[in-house]
């Protein structure tokens with residue numbers, strides 16, 4: 008593994024990661040080309056994109072039909088500002104997304120990224136509440152841990168106590184309730200009891216604040232890096248839906264990472280027909296990394312009602328950018344052409360089975376979870392007791408390093424200094440073949456063996 012010297016030594020500029028912490032950091036490869044699930048560095052080494060970046064590249068890299076559609080759109084109509092002009096790619100895309108999302112999500116407001124779309128959703132609900140005589144509703148409830156974005160407002164609703172020194176006195180934080188972890192269940196609970204207790208915590212929190220002050224509960228149907236692909240269970244989802252309805256609190260699903268086909272359904276929450284949200288936010292897989300694009304999905308009744316009152320007041324220069332819209336249309340064509348939503352379910356089941364065989368051999372695999380091709384692997388020092396690694400051995404960095412050595416680009420995360428666990432994502436492009444799944448697992452096997460040799464001093468006896 009090499010750190011690209013020409014990059015780390017620069018006096019001016021530098022790569023994006025120059026802003027990140029350097030302690031413990033794993034050198035990043037200089038990627039120059041990508042195709043399908045594969046990436047190549049400047050020395051010609053190949054890597055599997057194990058996580059599709061941050062769960063973005065749903066249709067794989069280097070798709071020539073999408074590249075052509077983007078070029079064609081750039082030639083035909085590169086930009087038209089959505090407050091002064093309409094354009095067809097916008098109208099075609101929103102109709103298509105609404106059809107895929109189904110009843111209750113007839114209106115689609117486009118944005119450039121997940122955080123922006125999440126802010127649009129919060130602004131929309133707040134403006135709706137103000138316009139309909141519920142101006143006292145301004146508090147938001149979220150899970151801890153959770154992740155809802157990187158802007159100041161979305162960081163303020165993200166459940167991560169490490170952000171407190173940054174947020175305190177600077178932004179208005181959401182009220183937090185515990186995430187219904189199903190692997191790390193507190194003593195004295197079964198997994199079901201615990202998630203039901205977590206659902207009760209929502210009701211308790213709404214009553215404590217006063218329903219007249221609570222605007223919305225925002226939740227990820229399947230967690231991303233904050234929980235390592237922890238899915239909500241259907242009974243929990245049904246319960247929170249009922250609680251939100253009972254108290255007049257809007258339910259917002261953050262499907263920025265898990266939506267757009269990744270779980271084997273267009274929306275991950277389509278798995279729960281009785282727990283539809285009021286508003287859904289989508290992003291990453293929608294334009295699959297080819298262009299920045301995100302969306303808020305809301306019911307026609309609410310959007311049209313607000314439009315008749317004050318109107319929804321929001322604006323970003325790149326809302327419904329024509330090239331982003333044309334890109335997403337071409338991406339959705341690829342979904343259809345290669346039946347990728349079905350592939351997410353089928354290949355996800357295949358890959359999960361393969362990972363489970365790895366767990367027989369590697370004692371540091373504590374849990375494998377997720378849905379479709381959105382899988383997370385939790386690493387532990389002792390499987391029997393679910394003991395995490397000590398603070399001076401961050402396993403997420405070490406597995407990334409071993410991954411690079413064996414040709415894998417791994418996306419991993421440790422939260423609360425390992426207190427909630429350490430995990431990495433296995434969420435390759437939905438175009439992955441069975442043979443490629445096998446190659447991914449073969450490389451991961453080697454990476455885990457190296458990792459376990461490195462981790463040996465920290466493994467509990469049973470695990471060695």
Ligand SMILES: Cc1ncc(COP(=O)(O)O)c(C=O)c1O
Nearest residue numbers: 120121122154155156231263264
């Ligand atoms: C669940 C979730 N919400 C929100 C975001 C923020 O999206 P973006 O990084 O596009 O602003 C992310 C990004 O990783 C995410 O995973």
